[in-house]
Amino acid sequence: MLNRRHTLLGMGAMVALAATPVAASDGPLTVVATTGMIADAARQIGAAEVEVTALMGAGVDPHAYRQTRSDIAAMTRANLVLWHGLYLEAQMEDFFHSLARKREVVAVAEAMPKDLLRGHDDYADKYDPHVWMSPELWKHVVREVARALTEARPASADLFAANLARHLGELDRLSEYGRKVVAGVPDSNRVLVTAHDAFGYFGRDYGFEVLGIQGISTQSEAGLNRIGALVDILVERQIKAVFVETSVADRSMRALIEGAAAKGHDVVIGGELFSDAMGQDGTYEATYVAMLDHNFTTIAGALGADVPTGGMDGKLGAGH
Known part of the structure; x- marks a missing residue:
């Protein structure tokens, strides 16, 4: 069987001109994401193939957030749980490590090359988790979300690859706008x-x-x-x-x-x-x-x- 990560990225190159999210098959994959940014990435890539719940809505501080009973119920029923990592959800880390023994749980920012990260100002062995402030860094997280979705539903690899390519193009355009406007x-x-x-x-x-x-x-x-x-x-x-x-x-x-x-x-x-x-x-x-x-x-x-x-x-x- 081909390596799924290579398959995903290879397919993405073939469909880089896709203009809108592509949808497919039979029944959505249930995904729980901690932050709205991760939830948005899952929706952009998964389209109709995913049903995404974000635990933290507008105005919610992830540094202080603790899981509620309804959060725990949603995560234990989900096909896939996506959290940020890099010590962002510090109050919830023990829970995620425990849940990972029973469910597919992925810390999507932990896959980033550490040489791209800023050191944490309070903890010598931690990093600044706010990588979504850079569209170029956020691409690493988006690719990891796509990999996790593909791992959970390999039959939809082509669809996820198409949507990944489209969304990476949007991030390129966003990055260019940022540079132009702040100049x-x-x-x-x-x-x-x-x-x-x-x-x-x-x-x-x-x-x-x-x-x-x-x-x-x-x-x-x-x-x-x-x-x-x-x-x-x-x-x-x-x-x-x-x-x-x-x-x-x-x-x-x-x-x-x-x-x-x-x-x-x-x-x-x-x-x-x-x-x-x-x-x-x-x-x-x-x-x-x-x-x-x-x-x-x-x-x-x-x-x-x-x-x-x-x-x-x-x-x-x-x-x-």
């Missing part, structure tokens, strides 16, 4: 201040200094000393915009703005970014591509670039 941000404005350090891969790919009040995990404490140090940076470097996140409370960011104001420097909120979760179901921003379209456009626009109002395809803020 207009002046060098002096290329500082991204956020609630926690979720944007390190974005900063590395697109040439921004990233400063978070909290560390890589939202469970890190945001101390008064850290806020005070960032206030000094805002004032000294005349940084005029900071960003809140949909899945992190904005209390510390408000304290940062007030601290700068007390020193005579006005700072505005440049917008709300999607960090650890996508948008609300039914909105444009409820997919991975749209999530980053929103982030790229919001960051670039607030920091001085001329950006298209509706983002990459004119759909930002358009709902469905």
Whole structure:
């Protein structure tokens, strides 16, 4: 029998021009994914062949999430469970390792080459898990999702390969849009201040200094000393915009703005970014591509670039 990974990638090259998700056969594969980003990848690749449940919806912080009884029931009934790994779902790791003895359970980000990852700021043997902030890195996760789906349903390998090729093309287009839109941000404005350090891969790919009040995990404490140090940076470097996140409370960011104001420097909120979760179901921003379209456009626009109002395809803020 041919190696399934090679079969998948080989088929993908043959159908790279597929324009829409392809669907096929008889009864969906039940898949449970922890984050919305992983769930979106499974839907993009699996199309009608999969029935995907995401445990963590819009505005949910995966760093602190604990499985509920209904989550456990869904995962024990699923054909396939996909979680991120890289210590993102730290509160759930023991459960996943236990479940893996009974079910197909795959940590999709763990397959990434470790030399591409940033070190964790709190744990010497861990990595920054926020790889979805880079479309180029996210391709590794998408390929692993496709491999896991193919392993679970080999009869649909051709279909999954076609949809993988199409989606990788979308990620290429997204990456190119990101580079184009942030190119207009002046060098002096290329500082991204956020609630926690979720944007390190974005900063590395697109040439921004990233400063978070909290560390890589939202469970890190945001101390008064850290806020005070960032206030000094805002004032000294005349940084005029900071960003809140949909899945992190904005209390510390408000304290940062007030601290700068007390020193005579006005700072505005440049917008709300999607960090650890996508948008609300039914909105444009409820997919991975749209999530980053929103982030790229919001960051670039607030920091001085001329950006298209509706983002990459004119759909930002358009709902469905």
